[in-house]
Amino acid sequence: MKRPTLEAVAARAGVSRATVSRVVNGSATVNPEIRATVQRAVEELGYVPNSAARSLVTQRTGSIGLVVSEPPARVFSDDPFFSQVIRTVSHELEAADRQAVLMMPSSPAGQTRVERYVAGGHVDGVILLSLHGSDPLPAALMRTGVPVVSHGRPVSTARPPYCDADNVGGARAAVEHLLARGRRRIATISGPLDMSASLDRLAGYRDTLSGTGRRSLAAMGDFTRESGAAAMRQLLEDDPGLDAVFAASDLMAIGAVYALRKAGRRVPGDVAVVGFDDIDAARFTDPPLTTVRQPIDDVARTIVQMLLTGFEGHPAPVIFPTELVVRDST
Amino acid sequence: MKRPTLEAVAARAGVSRATVSRVVNGSATVNPEIRATVQRAVEELGYVPNSAARSLVTQRTGSIGLVVSEPPARVFSDDPFFSQVIRTVSHELEAADRQAVLMMPSSPAGQTRVERYVAGGHVDGVILLSLHGSDPLPAALMRTGVPVVSHGRPVSTARPPYCDADNVGGARAAVEHLLARGRRRIATISGPLDMSASLDRLAGYRDTLSGTGRRSLAAMGDFTRESGAAAMRQLLEDDPGLDAVFAASDLMAIGAVYALRKAGRRVPGDVAVVGFDDIDAARFTDPPLTTVRQPIDDVARTIVQMLLTGFEGHPAPVIFPTELVVRDST
DNA sequence: ATTCTCTGCGAGAGCGCTCTCTCACCCGGT
C-alpha cells in the first residue's frame, strides 16, 4: 500500500536514483534507451514524486498563496467580482503548473496562521486580494521575504507591486455619461474608505463633478447589495431631488435600484443609476444596468504573471483601462 | 537571510534538536524551565518550522484539496452558491488549522495534474464539488487512497461519502406551494441532467405533480441566468398557457423572470416563479424571489468534519432539510 | 599509443524535521 519511491523505480530499472531523478525532471544528459527503461518502470509502478521531499531540497513548493484579507469576513467575498478573480487566478496558475492555496483569514489568529504558513515556506509567492488600509498582513508577509503582489492598488504602509484597473477613469466616464444625459444632481455610493478601489472611484466622481461646479453628495457602503440599498435610502433623505447615482459596485447599484423602487422612484425615469464592475447580474436586472466594465481577467492574469516572472526590486504598477457599458438604467 | 532551523534554536537554547522539537510540538514531558528557554530562543530567532521537512517524516501536510470539477469551466463556478461553499469550507478548515488548496481543473490535462498532485501526497484529503456523472476524477482520486468526500450526492460510478441538502423535498415543497397558490400549469427549469442536484430536484417536481394527475413540462438549463432565460423562452413556446415555473436554481429563476418580463408576462400576476438556493440576490430582484433555502453552511461544515474526523469504511450520507422561503414572486 | 577532452552514470552527502531508543539521574522502598 506504500507509494513507490525513487529507490524502487531505480531498482526496477536497474539504474541509480540519480538517473531516475534526471529522467523524471527531464534532464537532457541521459541516454534515450535508459530513459525509456526508466519511464517504463515509472509507469509500471505508478510512481509519483513525493512533493515534500522534493521541496525540502529544492526550497520551492509549486504553490502560490491567494490571500483574501477581509475583516468582516462575509462581506466582500460574496461579490461575483471576487469569484471571478479567484477563478481566473486559479486557471492561470494551473496553466503555469502551480497550485493555488486559498487563505481567507477571518480573525487576527487566522492572520497569524497565514503569516506563519507563508513564513514556513509553504508557498513560493503570495497574491493579495482586497487590501484594507489598516491591514497589517501585507507588511508582515513582505517581511518574510516571499514575493508578494497585490491585486489592486494597496493603501497600506506596505507597498507591494500591483496591478489594477483604472478606477479613477472609470468613475470619471460614469459621471460624464450621467452629465451628458442631462442629469443635474448626481450622488454617489462609495465603498469602504480604507480600500483603494473605493477611494479612486470616489476621487474620479468628485473630480469630474467639481470640474463642472456641481456639488458632490456621497454615502458609504461596503460593496454589498444591502449596503447599497441603505446608502440609497440615506441619499434620498439627504437630497430627495437627486436624479442620478453612481454606485462604486454593481452589487451596490442593484441595492440602490431596489431601494429606489421601494421609495417609488423609477429608474431611469426619476433617477439614473450607474454601477461598476459589469458582473453578469448587471445584464439581468430590471432595468439592465449601465456600468463600468473593468477587465477582471486581464488584471488577474497580469498579477499571476508578475509573480511568476519573478520581479526584481519594485516593478511599475500595471493599470488597465475601463470601459463604460451603457444599458437601460441611465 | 536564511531561515533558522531547529538546529539553530537548539544551539541557542543549549539543548538538543529533539527537545526543541518537543517544545514546538507541545509534548508534555519537558521541564518547564527548559521549555521557557527554548521558547525564548524560538522567539528571538523567529523560528518557523519548515513544513516540507515536517511532512516528509510525518506523511501529513495539513492541506485539504478543494476540487471543483466543472467541464465548461466558467459556468457553475460563477454561482454565488459556489463561492459560499468555498468560503465556508475555507473557514471551517482554518478553524481546524488546515489549509485549503483550490483546484479547478479546466481541461483533461488539468485533471491529470490534480490527480498527480493528490497522489503525490500534497494533500491529506479531498473535497469534491460539483460532480458530473461522467467525471472520471472522483474514481481516480479515490484510487489514490487519499480520503475523499463529496459535496452533494455523487452520480459517478465512484461513490465517496457525501453530505447534501434534501433536494427532492425542497422541490416538492416548491411545487406544493405553487399548487396551493392555485396554479394549474406548472413548468420546471432543471439543471444539467448529469448532476444529482438537478436530477433530485426534477424528481421532486415530477413526483409531486404526478401525484395530482398533472402533466409535467420541463426545459433544461445549466444553472446560469442565461440558460434560465433561454429555458423560459422555450417553455413559453411549448405552452404559452403556463402559469408557474419552478427553477432549479435562483440564478436560473432570475433569468426566467428576465425572459418573462421581456415576453410581456407579469410576475407573479401571469406567471409565478420559484427558485432554489436562496442566494442573497433573491431578496433584491423585482419581485423578490420565492425560493427553497438550502443550508449551504451546514452542508459545507459537515463535509469538512466528515473529512477531518477520518471516517472508517463508508459512512452514511448526511442529508439536511431545506426550507421554502415565500416572497413576492408567487 | 598516449594524453586530453567530453559525455553520462553512480555514489553519497545532505535538506530540516520527527521519533525511537538509550541513558543519566532522582526518588522511594527495602
Add this chain to the structure above:
DNA sequence: ACCGGGTGAGAGAGCGCTCTCGCAGAGAAT
C-alpha cells in the same frame, strides 16, 4: 547502602528527494 522504577533529555537513524562530484569509457588530438 542497594536497587527498581520512572522521568526527562540526547543521540542518531531515517523520511524521499536533488545535486555536486568523481569516475569510467568513448572519441579526438597529438
